[in-house]
Each structure stands twice: as C-alpha cells, then as structure tokens.
Amino acid sequence: DQQVKQNSPSLSVQEGRISILNCDYTNSMFDYFLWYKKYPAEGPTFLISISSIKDKNEDGRFTVFLNKSAKHLSLHIVPSQPGDSAVYFCAASADNNNDMRFGAGTRLTVKP
Amino acid sequence: DVKVTQSSRYLVKRTGEKVFLECVQDMDHENMFWYRQDPGLGLRLIYFSYDVKMKEKGDIPEGYSVSREKKERFSLILESASTNQTSMYLCASSPQAAWYNEQFFGPGTRLTVL
Numbered sequence: 001d002q003q004v005k006q007n008s009p010s011l012s013v014q015e016g017r018i019s020i021l022n023c024d025y026t027n028s029m030f031d032y033f034l035w036y037k038k039y040p041a042e043g044p045t046f047l048i049s050i051s052s053i054k055d056k057n058e059d060g061r062f063t064v065f066l067n068k069s070a071k072h073l074s075l076h077i078v079p080s081q082p083g084d085s086a087v088y089f090c091a092a093s094a095d096n097n098n099d100m101r102f103g104a105g106t107r108l109t110v111k112p
Numbered sequence: 113d114v115k116v117t118q119s120s121r122y123l124v125k126r127t128g129e130k131v132f133l134e135c136v137q138d139m140d141h142e143n144m145f146w147y148r149q150d151p152g153l154g155l156r157l158i159y160f161s162y163d164v165k166m167k168e169k170g171d172i173p174e175g176y177s178v179s180r181e182k183k184e185r186f187s188l189i190l191e192s193a194s195t196n197q198t199s200m201y202l203c204a205s206s207p208q209a210a211w212y213n214e215q216f217f218g219p220g221t222r223l224t225v226l
Contacts, residue, residue: 044155046214
C-alpha cells in the first residue's frame with residue numbers, strides 16, 4: 001500500500017528549462033513533506049521541505065508547491081542544470097505518529 | 113562535516129547466513145533508521161530507534177532485527193538471510209524527538225544473497 005506515489009519513473013529536460021517533479025499522497029494525516037535527491041552510490045540528501053500550513057516553499061532554484069485538497073505536491077527546478085541529474089524522492093510524514101513514507105523516486109536527466 | 117557511515121558498500125552472502133549491517137553517525141542524533149530501497153518501491157522502513165536500547169518496527173520488520181547499544185551505532189541483523197532480502201540497505205539518523213525532521217543518510221550497502 002503505497003501512500004506516497006511518484007508516477008513518473010523518469011523525466012528528461014534540457015539545461016536551462018524548468019523541471020517539474022510530481023508526487024501524490026493518499027493519507028490526509030500527512031502534514032510534512034520533504035524532497036530528497038540521490039546520486040548514484042550515495043545516500044539520499046535532503047533538498048527542501050514544506051509543512052501543511054504552507055502552500056509554497058522556495059530555496060534558490062528549488063520550489064515546492066503543496067495542494068492539500070488534491071493531495072499533490074510538486075518540485076520545480078528553475079533553471080535546470082546538468083548537475084541536477086539524480087533520483088528525486090518525495091517523502092511525507094504525520095506529526096501524530098512515527099510514520100514517514102517515501103515515494104518510488106523519479107530519475108531526472110538534465111541534458112546539456 | 114556530518115556523517116553517517118555504513119560498514120560495507122557491497123556484501124555478498126549465502127542463503128541462511130547471519131548478516132550484520134553496521135551504521136555509525138557522528139552527529140549525536142537521537143533517532144536512527146534502517147530502510148531498504150527496491151526498484152519501483154522507494155524506501156521502506158524496516159526498523160527505527162529513538163534512543164539507546166529502544167527500537168520500533170517499521171513497515172517491513174519480518175526477517176530482521178536491530179540492536180542499539182550505543183547512541184552512535186545502529187545495527188541491522190538478518191538472522192537467516194534469504195534471496196528476497198537482496199536489496200540496497202540505507203541507514204539514516206535525525207535529531208530530536210520530532211523524527212520527521214530531515215534525515216541524514218549513509219551511502220548504503222548493496223546486499224546480494226545467493
């Protein structure tokens with residue numbers, strides 16, 4: 001039972017363009033969302049997060065949008081750079097229990 | 113530079129062997145986690161610990177046990193390895209009691225069970 005879904009296993013964009021990675025969740029109790037980035041042969045590293053009291057959080061080239069009514073969040077990378085090529089995981093947790101769930105990941109390739 | 117280290121990057125074991133995966137963090141974090149990563153399934157939580165000698169089951173604890181005798185060290189044990197435990201194993205740690213904080217991951221151990 002995957003409560004966090006990333007339906008696109010891969011995404012390819014041109015350098016300089018926008019990358020949009022999507023994530024859907026089913027558990028309405030989730031109130032904190034995180035994106036992690038993973039390079040080959042390394043562990044995931046935290047990228048950006050958002051709590052359910054916000055609908056947008058921005059950090060440099062990275063912006064996360066949260067649509068609670070649709071149970072959907074997205075990560076925007078503008079402009080995309082070749083160094084952004086990695087697997088991106090979406091994760092969600094609920095404050096009232098010890099439960100963090102990860103999506104299956106989306107492999108982003110940014111072409112020069 | 114904060115670090116989570118895992119004892120092996122690659123490990124090959126035979127069915128029925130007892131396997132120990134070790135994880136050490138140098139950040140004085142209270143919380144530590146073991147995940148496995150499989151294609152199409154993302155990261156699934158096996159066990160976590162929020163204090164020394166404390167442990168909690170995650171989503172898929174069957175076939176695994178854990179040990180946390182010291183704050184900085186969290187061990188994952190496969191009592192009798194089976195081929196369906198072939199996977200990438202990731203250890204993570206996080207500070208404070210609010211465990212949904214950012215987690216810091218180790219590089220992973222790719223375990224193959226023959």
